[in-house]
Amino acid sequence: MVNKTKRTEVSDFCFACGSEQHVSVENRQLELMVRGEPVSVSVEVSVCPSCKAEVVADGSDPSQLAYEVYRERNRLLLPEQIIAIRKRYCLSQKAMALLIGMGEVTINRYERGALQDATHDSMIRAFDNPRFVLDALERRGKLLSSSQYSKALRRAKQLAGQSNRVAAVPKPWTNGLGAIVAKAKGAQDLIERSGSTWGLAAGQRLTA
Numbered sequence: 001m002v003n004k005t006k007r008t009e010v011s012d013f014c015f016a017c018g019s020e021q022h023v024s025v026e027n028r029q030l031e032l033m034v035r036g037e038p039v040s041v042s043v044e045v046s047v048c049p050s051c052k053a054e055v056v057a058d059g060s061d062p063s064q065l066a067y068e069v070y071r072e073r074n075r076l077l078l079p080e081q082i083i084a085i086r087k088r089y090c091l092s093q094k095a096m097a098l099l100i101g102m103g104e105v106t107i108n109r110y111e112r113g114a115l116q117d118a119t120h121d122s123m124i125r126a127f128d129n130p131r132f133v134l135d136a137l138e139r140r141g142k143l144l145s146s147s148q149y150s151k152a153l154r155r156a157k158q159l160a161g162q163s164n165r166v167a168a169v170p171k172p173w174t175n176g177l178g179a180i181v182a183k184a185k186g187a188q189d190l191i192e193r194s195g196s197t198w199g200l201a202a203g204q205r206l207t208a
């Protein structure tokens with residue numbers, strides 16, 4: 001069963017059968033699995049009247065949308081927040097990785113949208129508190145270049161001095177996806193028919 005909540009006719013081109021068609025755009029609620037949790041997301045698909053192919057229409061990536069919902073639900077940092085925490089101390093990805101004791105590649109992946117686990121989330125989140133960074137600089141600062149070390153130390157001291165209370169991580173986006181989760185039920189068969197719960201990207205066929 002598939003929810004059809006919107007239908008508009010647009011003149012378009014069907015990439016599936018390669019013909020000029022009046023492709024309709026419809027809203028689909030997809031249920032994806034993220035770390036064993038079902039997550040529902042809403043995407044627009046174009047539907048070809050001739051070959052019935054459904055293609056993600058709005059340039060969104062369903063798996064990334066599902067990650068956003070999962071992050072919000074599990075209170076995980078968003079990639080933007082991870083970047084913001086690192087930049088507060090003028091740290092490079094490499095320097096941040098050295099201070100935390102995490103791989104540089106790992107930090108890089110998280111900042112580009114990979115989903116961090118809860119342990120790594122806590123480790124990065126701790127750096128929101130400048131006193132934690134001061135402590136890390138004391139213990140592991142020798143691994144950093146001297147310019148990186150002194151820049152980070154200056155910023156951490158500044159921020160620690162500004163406030164005695166722990167600085168708050170920016171509130172996660174509230175983009176209405178929570179409401180979509182509540183609405184979306186019964187799209188499971190669509191995903192099952194797609195053959196895979198993962199890897200649906202913009203322009204990719206959902207069904208044939």
Ligand SMILES: [Zn+2]
Pocket residue numbers: 014015016017018019021048049050051052053
């Ligand atoms: Zn077609």
